[in-house]
Amino acid sequence: MPVERLPGVQTGRSAAEAEEEARRGLLLTTVGKALAWARKNSMWPATFGLACCAIEMMASGAADHDLSRWGMEIFRASPRQADLMIVAGRVSQKMGPVLRTIYDQMPEPKWVISMGVCASSGGMFNNYGLIQGVDTIVPVDIYVPGCPPRPEMLMYGILRLHAKVQREARIK
Amino acid sequence: MSQPAGVREETMIINMGPQHPSTHGVLRMVLELDGEYVVSCRPVLGYLHTGIEKNTEYRNWQQGVTFVTRADYLSPFFNELGYCLAVERLLGIEAPPRAGVIRVMVNELNRIASHLVWLATTGLELGAISIMLYGFRERESILRIFEMVTGLRMNHAYIRVGGLSMDLPEGAEDLIREFLKVMPGRIHEYEGLLTGNPIWRQRTVGVGITSTEDLLALGVTGPVLRASGLPRDLRKDEPYCGYENFDFDVPTRNESDCFARYQVRVEEMRQSLRIVEQCLDRLEPGPVMIEDPKLRWPARLSVGPDGIGNSPEYVKHIMEESMEALINHFKVVTSGIRVPAGEVYQAVESPRGELGYYVVSNGGTRPYRVHIRAPSFVNLQSVPKMIEGRLVADVVAIVASLDPVMGDADR
Amino acid sequence: MKPSELAVRLRARFPETLEARGEVMVVVSRTELHPALSYLRDESDLDLGFLADVTATDWPGLEPRFWIAYELVSFAQGHRVRLKVGLPGDDPRVPSVVAAFPSANWLEREVFDFFGIIFEGHPDLRRIEMPEDWVGHPLRKDEPLAGVNTQYKGAFIPPPDQRGV
Numbered sequence: 001m002p003v004e005r006l007p008g009v010q011t012g013r014s015a016a017e018a019e020e021e022a023r024r025g026l027l028l029t030t031v032g033k034a035l036a037w038a039r040k041n042s043m044w045p046a047t048f049g050l051a052c053c054a055i056e057m058m059a060s061g062a063a064d065h066d067l068s069r070w071g072m073e074i075f076r077a078s079p080r081q082a083d084l085m086i087v088a089g090r091v092s093q094k095m096g097p098v099l100r101t102i103y104d105q106m107p108e109p110k111w112v113i114s115m116g117v118c119a120s121s122g123g124m125f126n127n128y129g130l131i132q133g134v135d136t137i138v139p140v141d142i143y144v145p146g147c148p149p150r151p152e153m154l155m156y157g158i159l160r161l162h163a164k165v166q167r168e169a170r171i172k
Numbered sequence: 173m174s175q176p177a178g179v180r181e182e183t184m185i186i187n188m189g190p191q192h193p194s195t196h197g198v199l200r201m202v203l204e205l206d207g208e209y210v211v212s213c214r215p216v217l218g219y220l221h222t223g224i225e226k227n228t229e230y231r232n233w234q235q236g237v238t239f240v241t242r243a244d245y246l247s248p249f250f251n252e253l254g255y256c257l258a259v260e261r262l263l264g265i266e267a268p269p270r271a272g273v274i275r276v277m278v279n280e281l282n283r284i285a286s287h288l289v290w291l292a293t294t295g296l297e298l299g300a301i302s303i304m305l306y307g308f309r310e311r312e313s314i315l316r317i318f319e320m321v322t323g324l325r326m327n328h329a330y331i332r333v334g335g336l337s338m339d340l341p342e343g344a345e346d347l348i349r350e351f352l353k354v355m356p357g358r359i360h361e362y363e364g365l366l367t368g369n370p371i372w373r374q375r376t377v378g379v380g381i382t383s384t385e386d387l388l389a390l391g392v393t394g395p396v397l398r399a400s401g402l403p404r405d406l407r408k409d410e411p412y413c414g415y416e417n418f419d420f421d422v423p424t425r426n427e428s429d430c431f432a433r434y435q436v437r438v439e440e441m442r443q444s445l446r447i448v449e450q451c452l453d454r455l456e457p458g459p460v461m462i463e464d465p466k467l468r469w470p471a472r473l474s475v476g477p478d479g480i481g482n483s484p485e486y487v488k489h490i491m492e493e494s495m496e497a498l499i500n501h502f503k504v505v506t507s508g509i510r511v512p513a514g515e516v517y518q519a520v521e522s523p524r525g526e527l528g529y530y531v532v533s534n535g536g537t538r539p540y541r542v543h544i545r546a547p548s549f550v551n552l553q554s555v556p557k558m559i560e561g562r563l564v565a566d567v568v569a570i571v572a573s574l575d576p577v578m579g580d581a582d583r
Numbered sequence: 584m585k586p587s588e589l590a591v592r593l594r595a596r597f598p599e600t601l602e603a604r605g606e607v608m609v610v611v612s613r614t615e616l617h618p619a620l621s622y623l624r625d626e627s628d629l630d631l632g633f634l635a636d637v638t639a640t641d642w643p644g645l646e647p648r649f650w651i652a653y654e655l656v657s658f659a660q661g662h663r664v665r666l667k668v669g670l671p672g673d674d675p676r677v678p679s680v681v682a683a684f685p686s687a688n689w690l691e692r693e694v695f696d697f698f699g700i701i702f703e704g705h706p707d708l709r710r711i712e713m714p715e716d717w718v719g720h721p722l723r724k725d726e727p728l729a730g731v732n733t734q735y736k737g738a739f740i741p742p743p744d745q746r747g748v
Contacts, residue, residue: 048191050198051220051579052245052326055289059315062292062308077192092582094714095190095198095219102191124238128721128729129223148326217689218712223728225697226721230728261604388633388658391686404658516604517654517665519635530652532640545636545654553689582712 033166039083039109040162042071046082048102050089053116053148057088060151070158079105084161085138086154090118091131103138111165113157114140117147183211188567190219196293196571197578199552205564213559213567215552220582228542232508233259234469236539238329240529243544244580245326246289249275249282250522252331255542257412258518258531259333262511263467270458271335272414277451278321278330279413279520280444281348284355285314286523287437291362294434294572298375303365310358313351320344323480333509335461338473338480345452352449359441366434376430380558380570383428390554394525394547395436396574400428406521413520417454420447430573437575440523467509470501508537517545524548524575548574548581584628584662592629593664596622608665613677616668620683623655623664631655631664634680637690639698643724648672649700653680670700679705697722 049057061067061075076082079102091099103112114134117123120143122132134140141164144157189200198219204211224243228236240255241248253275260266267275292307315325321344322330322337330337366372384400397404405422407415423439425432461468474483490498513535519528525547532541551574558570584592590602597619599610611619623631636654647669655664668677679702680687691702692711699720702708710717719726 051222052242054197055245055326058293058304059308059312062312063305064309064312079191090220090222092219092221093717094221098190098219124242125222125224125227126728127223127227128727129221129226150325218710218714221712223721226728264604389685391634391684391690402658409658409661410663514603515640515652516606517636517652517663526635528636528654530636530638530654541640543636543638545638549689549693550686553686 040165053088056148065151087119088115254520254529258529271460391550399432548576630657634684675700
């Protein structure tokens with residue numbers, strides 16, 4: 001499945017210019033873009049697997065669909081060492097404050113992927129027990145629908161996040 | 173321990189979870205520690221409470237399957253089977269024989285998949301990280317079979333009231349036979365990696381020993397009870413869905429420690445392979461859903477050139493040939509079926525223990541009460557008894573050996 | 584024992600014994616609960632010593648309103664009995680069985696959490712699934728399913744339990 005080239009993802013110069021630079025052995029870019037390139041290629045997720053989506057997240061980290069192709073195989077247990085939180089699963093009323101605490105403990109820059117419909121909107125459980133979408137508690141960058149989403153869908157969401165990070169190249 | 177004068181002795185209260193890599197899900201435990209020894213332990217649940225039981229009261233009987241299947245998300249077929257058997261008992265019907273055999277087959281494949289996840293995550297938590305990759309590799313083969321048969325990798329809603337949603341597609345039997353050829357060698361690999369491994373043995377042998385009487389008093393069932401010597405298995409003692417016709421053993425051990433539970437689960441995987449093989453040999457052609465038009469799920473699904481959908485013959489029947497069939501299809505799908513008033517308790521043997529469904533009907537198209545007797549919920553009650561007096565490092569091993577799934581415990 | 588024999592055996596002691604769909608159900612009042620459990624456990628041919636489940640159902644508008652079901656199993660004899668206790672809606676109290684069956688500890692807490700039934704003598708009757716400060720008992724029939732009120736293109740869509748289907 002090819003990932004489309006989003007505008008501005010690459011260095012923004014034409015192929016001929018890039019080739020000329022490569023021959024000279026130099027690569028010119030901005031600090032923001034270089035930082036973004038480094039950040040997106042080694043994003044470390046925090047373990048926030050809750051329910052069924054967590055199993056699919058583990059499956060996408062395992063051998064058949066390998067997340068370490070993008071430098072993400074180490075799921076950090078401590079949120080202080082992570083920069084991506086994949087909220088995988090249904091967030092109950094009791095778990096909401098815990099989710100926010102973990103989010104606050106992550107250092108900047110940080111991103112959130114809401115994996116699965118239960119995290120994105122409450123899913124099929126439109127009831128008293130669940131928080132109807134984690135975007136009511138934490139700001140979400142990418143929503144990955146599915147119940148549960150296949151590992152390939154999660155990987156596509158992660159790649160879109162990488163493209164977003166590269167596009168938004170910022171210093172902070 | 174005697175301390176020099178002037179040193180205060182007090183216990184330390186530590187909070188483990190709910191976000192923790194080693195608590196097998198969102199389980200929170202408040203541990204009171206005296207040095208490295210656990211003085212008391214209080215598990216706190218509710219971090220995954222989803223309100224499934226309340227939600228089923230607002231949907232049809234058939235829609236209940238999609239809710240209930242997400243309770244114990246590692247063994248969704250068991251949830252579906254328990255619910256459907258309970259509703260079928262209330263209706264007084266029985267699924268066709270071919271549906272029964274396929275139900276047993278997917279259930280046993282699910283048991284293997286669930287035990288593989290248990291093995292993978294327990295290994296990861298105890299430090300044997302490579303078993304995580306091996307376990308998930310085999311699980312992918314099983315999930316490929318499930319995807320071919322049901323359309324989904326997890327949370328299938330395949331077992332429906334009255335039978336199955338659709339028949340096995342072409343090529344499914346060959347895929348399952350291929351899997352059966354490969355799997356015994358893989359189980360042998362896991363045993364080679366773990367059973368003689370001195371680190372694994374040191375962390376699990378002699379850890380979490382509990383007597384059978386204590387386990388029975390606390391309501392524990394499943395592999396934990398079988399590892400303490402009692403050969404209690406609902407598939408043999410109270411057979412359902414045709415299990416009495418299959419030939420398999422119930423593995424037991426006597427030591428009742430974490431290592432014994434590991435051995436019981438690995439042996440159960442082998443027995444499940446035996447059952448799947450017998451299922452494949454016993455498959456006879458036939459319908460997979462009951463015929464009664466008032467009760468059956470009206471869709472007749474088949475795999476066409478553009479994927480799964482209603483078979484063209486059926487679409488022709490309801491659109492061109494019979495107005496009555498169209499109205500019936502419409503009514504059954506929108507309002508649902510009527511189930512006579514009454515209550516029933518149906519128990520199945522899930523990979524974690526006795527999974528019970530207490531279903532109450534008041535004669536309408538919606539369930540009046542569906543209660544899931546969750547094995548993980550009841551098994552977790554025994555955690556304080558097993559942990560108190562032991563070292564902190566054993567907490568992870570003991571909780572992992574109980575195989576709790578928080579979706580099941582919290583529902 | 585087969586269900587029919589079991590029903591005959593129990594009817595001698597408990598007049599309200601029902602048998603349907605291969606199951607035997609015994610109805611007792613809450614004052615008789617403990618003697619009934621002891622009888623069912625101590626009689627050697629009944630041997631119902633394993634408590635599998637404690638749960639409740641809410642029938643608002645009927646008396647008794649709450650029906651608690653105790654699911655008892657005998658491993659040795661291979662049979663099951665369901666013991667049911669009816670409770671009035673304005674006084675949902677019942678003696679706890681934790682002393683006799685420790686497995687009822689969390690099961691009774693769950694019934695308290697969801698239905699508000701007080702188990703007298705329970706060592707630690709607190710909420711188990713809902714947050715500690717939650718108000719209400721969610722599985723009662725007069726509590727709403729509660730969902731999100733959505734607005735879509737100017738129309739108001741109520742949560743599913745209030746849509747009138």
